[in-house]
Amino acid sequence: MKDTSHFIHDKDEQKLRTEAKRNKILKFLSDETFSTSEILGQLLELSRTATYRTLKSMEKEGMVKLYEIEYELAQKGKQTIWGLTPTGALLATDLEDFHVDHFEASRIAKSTMAHSIATQRVKVSARKRGWEEWISSRKLKQMASKDRNKWKQIPDALAVKDGKTFAFEIERTVKTPKRYESILAGYAEMFVAGTVAGTIYICPENLVRRLEVLFSKIEKISIQGRVHPVHENVRKRIKFLTLEQWSEKE
Template sequence: MAFENKQDPFVRGLEKKTLILNLLREDTFSTVGNASLYLGISRDNSYRTFKRLEKEGLVILDERPWRLAQRGKCAIWGLTKKGLRAIVSFESCRYYNPKRVSNASIEHSLETQRAKIFALRAGWAWVSSRDVYQKAHKEPSRWLQVPDAIATTPKGKVMAIEIERSEKSIARYETIANNYCQMLYEQTIQGIIYICDVEKKKSVERKILSPEKVFIQGRLNNFNETFKSKFIFLNIEEWETYAKDP
């Protein structure tokens, strides 16, 4: 998303504001870092665009303490009710209410958003969690496991995306492995990508791939390499590289 060919500063500014609102249309909130990555501009440029949107009443600033903030707080820019009305086809959108969003939810959403941006830049199609849940609600027999997102590669492979910020129990992962193997068998998806913190990646991989048997079509089957190879484990930097050449 480059702006070098837009010589008119007004046109450049309008396009940047429109693109940020488009990002917020799906995700409700973002950060300067994620927005600058999404637009392909500097952080300073992204910050100035958010400030213009704030001045127009289209976004609000919400500073949150969280584990990834460099100085103890993270600046969250959320869509306001006025900003919601400024978006075309906003019926399915939501505005940002700081009182109704926990820090843990914000951190998970922002990490998912960053993963999505890398995918979009590499030409993938992306279905965010809200739409995934609607899809699963309509077809519960096909979507036994609801991922954080569904992403389709440029070659048409449908991948379940899981942003794994904290580890689950082995018993829980066993259920997840069974569900995903059934979905692989039925060709609902062609693979599962776990995006994990660097220090958790190996442990998550070990737990997910630990069962010797999985249930498919109501029968106990070997959890063999054909199925195991469909589970991919990456940290966010590895994901950026993988997305370019899946």
């Protein structure tokens, strides 16, 4: 009889690889609830065709669902989104921190969706360059609600590099100078407390320099009812980059 054991091995190997890809997608979507083919392809380091094939197989098994969403960043006014279904959410949830959350397009504002997509791009790029323990804004809000004394400012994300925790702010539009004074005060307290080592602002190219100048013009901040001058040690912990600069940064 002809030996076919190598075919069994190949099929087993293929099954393991498929499961690994699916688990990677489910883990990512458990944090974000939705994403795009482009971002998930970057996550898996696969071609567009291979990524689409994986997602379609997951859709067939009820783990994800394909949506066409109209929102401001989309080409031709529409963006294809892969959303986590209730089945996918259950499979993705961490048994140690059991929280089932699936995607519902009607619950998410278009501006929130665009911001999340921008943050996901930063996240995928960060993971490739050795940033670890990425925590997205949804989980940070849950953490902050339990300890407001620690979280004076809630970033869009947190991640660790070389043992140091950094806050990420993905800024697509500019807030008022007064609001930035409050944000700077919050981060100053968090720097002193050791909650974060620094903050990285990632902005569109037309905003990055202007935002940096705006921060440089803030001379005083109010902390616990007392006014303090902004110390140079606070300023140097805040960096401003475009998405392109962040993606190219080593």
